[in-house]
Amino acid sequence: MESLQNLVLTTLDREQVIENSIALTLDGAPVDQLALLGALNALTSRDVIVYTPIDVETWVLTDEGTSIADTGSHEAKVFNSVPQGEEGISIAEVQKLLGEVAKFGQGKAFSNKWIKKNGNNLVRLTETIVDKTQLDLQQIRDTGSHSDAVTNDLKKRKLIEKRKSSSFKVEKGPKFTLNVEKEATDITQEMLKSGAWKTANFKKYNFTTAQGIAPVGGHVHPLLKVREEFRQIFFELGFSEMPTNRFVESSFWNFDALFQPQQHPARDAHDTFFLKDPATDDKLPADYLERVKNVHSKGGYGSIGYQYNWKIEEAQKLVLRTHTTAISSWMLYQLAQEKEFRPVKWFSIDRVFRNETVDATHLAEFHQIEGVIADRGITLGDLIGVLHGFFQKLGIEKLRFKPAYNPYTEPSMEIFSWHDGLGKWVEIGNSGMFRPEMLRPMGLPEDVSVIAWGLSLERPTMIKYGIDNIRELVGHKLDLDMVYKNPICRLDKKMGREG
Numbered sequence: 001m002e003s004l005q006n007l008v009l010t011t012l013d014r015e016q017v018i019e020n021s022i023a024l025t026l027d028g029a030p031v032d033q034l035a036l037l038g039a040l041n042a043l044t045s046r047d048v049i050v051y052t053p054i055d056v057e058t059w060v061l062t063d064e065g066t067s068i069a070d071t072g073s074h075e076a077k078v079f080n081s082v083p084q085g086e087e088g089i090s091i092a093e094v095q096k097l098l099g100e101v102a103k104f105g106q107g108k109a110f111s112n113k114w115i116k117k118n119g120n121n122l123v124r125l126t127e128t129i130v131d132k133t134q135l136d137l138q139q140i141r142d143t144g145s146h147s148d149a150v151t152n153d154l155k156k157r158k159l160i161e162k163r164k165s166s167s168f169k170v171e172k173g174p175k176f177t178l179n180v181e182k183e184a185t186d187i188t189q190e191m192l193k194s195g196a197w198k199t200a201n202f203k204k205y206n207f208t209t210a211q212g213i214a215p216v217g218g219h220v221h222p223l224l225k226v227r228e229e230f231r232q233i234f235f236e237l238g239f240s241e242m243p244t245n246r247f248v249e250s251s252f253w254n255f256d257a258l259f260q261p262q263q264h265p266a267r268d269a270h271d272t273f274f275l276k277d278p279a280t281d282d283k284l285p286a287d288y289l290e291r292v293k294n295v296h297s298k299g300g301y302g303s304i305g306y307q308y309n310w311k312i313e314e315a316q317k318l319v320l321r322t323h324t325t326a327i328s329s330w331m332l333y334q335l336a337q338e339k340e341f342r343p344v345k346w347f348s349i350d351r352v353f354r355n356e357t358v359d360a361t362h363l364a365e366f367h368q369i370e371g372v373i374a375d376r377g378i379t380l381g382d383l384i385g386v387l388h389g390f391f392q393k394l395g396i397e398k399l400r401f402k403p404a405y406n407p408y409t410e411p412s413m414e415i416f417s418w419h420d421g422l423g424k425w426v427e428i429g430n431s432g433m434f435r436p437e438m439l440r441p442m443g444l445p446e447d448v449s450v451i452a453w454g455l456s457l458e459r460p461t462m463i464k465y466g467i468d469n470i471r472e473l474v475g476h477k478l479d480l481d482m483v484y485k486n487p488i489c490r491l492d493k494k495m496g497r498e499g
């Protein structure tokens, strides 16, 4: 910046005025006008100079235009490839010699009456030519201008384009001087100590043209945007959120309390992540644990149980929870400890972990969305009605239910919705009524039943944002631009038809 300031001052001192700064050079190279503007503003702020912008539109050559200005036009090259004499040269030969140039130059060479067809050959109509296109382009390269007729033709042929160049006329200001003192931009410790701050020349704040730095804020991940939409839907339906901030769970709450037998394959290390240290949790409610042990091994409440030797060691093993239903079971147990039963509508949306084979749409973890309703005498019909109400909020009108199996619900149903795009029914979740073998040992009253359902957060999110591979949505290879730029999420009516 300073060398530019010196260049302006010495030029003004020598020539009194700079008619057009486009002519200025520094170290033999044209001066960048944008950089020069910074120097001019600095000098203007102390009335050393005054300047007026000169906005000029000039013609500049495109890459193809530059090549023609250097080596001749396509039509001239076609003419030069045709030998003197009546025989001429075959059209095929010219195309072999010149390739694309022949295609572009032949027509113009005909219209210039430089060549003509003779059967399959081209023959010359004149001995010499003037390559006007090349000459016109060289003039534009040198002067930036030409007649309208020429510039219109060359623009149409994409050989030139218009460019606006900003430059400046610069004159001496009322306080013109060659000895411009460097402006101070900060008060330093030295200045304070020496007292130089008293006479220092401080640069004025530029509140008019300074480009502020765009504040970089945080960005919400699409999964969390969709989670928020689902949270609002549950709140609208009168549900309260369960406290799911517990990824590590005992096998007791994750499996045994849900009447999931200890030899169930889902409890195998191939399907579940077990912790090494700490490996177990022995702080489990002894009386409830005894009732769970009995219902697994001997049955009860009308059930024959699984008739196996239930082991507390299995129940104490710590795992990464495989479903948020571990929290639902803990919450229902807490509810059963209250003096008086009260109906509840709970939901949760949080991460769960499964030791599964990963693929394009499945990772070893996903977010489970779960709804739970406990009340006296509610039935499967209530569950179906609630599911219609819930999915209607997502714009999904057509549901079908297919009998299924879950260890902890009976009956259980897979939930299907009609997918317009695919023209078929697609699975969108799972549901059921918690078994008595799960609820009764908790101490819930005989007439209380609990309906529940679940789905994943990733599937609707991938559909909403048109993401095919789960690794584009989560993981260390995520394109953060996607997080910064993805639109807000509204799970509106059309979501169902796309979903």
Ligand code: FB9
Pocket: 325, 368, 369, 370, 394, 396, 406, 409, 427, 428, 429, 430, 431, 432, 452, 453, 454, 455, 456, 457, 459, 460, 463, 495, 496, 499
């Ligand atoms: O989310 C799933 N599919 C889905 C959901 C929504 C959607 O679009 C939006 C509505 C507009 C599109 C698709 N599924 C469940 C079905 C499949 O994707 C399935 O392949 C993957 N499932 C996960 C489990 O896979 C290991 C999705 C996840 C899932 C499955 C079951 C539950 C929760 C999540 C459950 C439960 C449950 C049952 C009874 C009681 C309590 C909880």
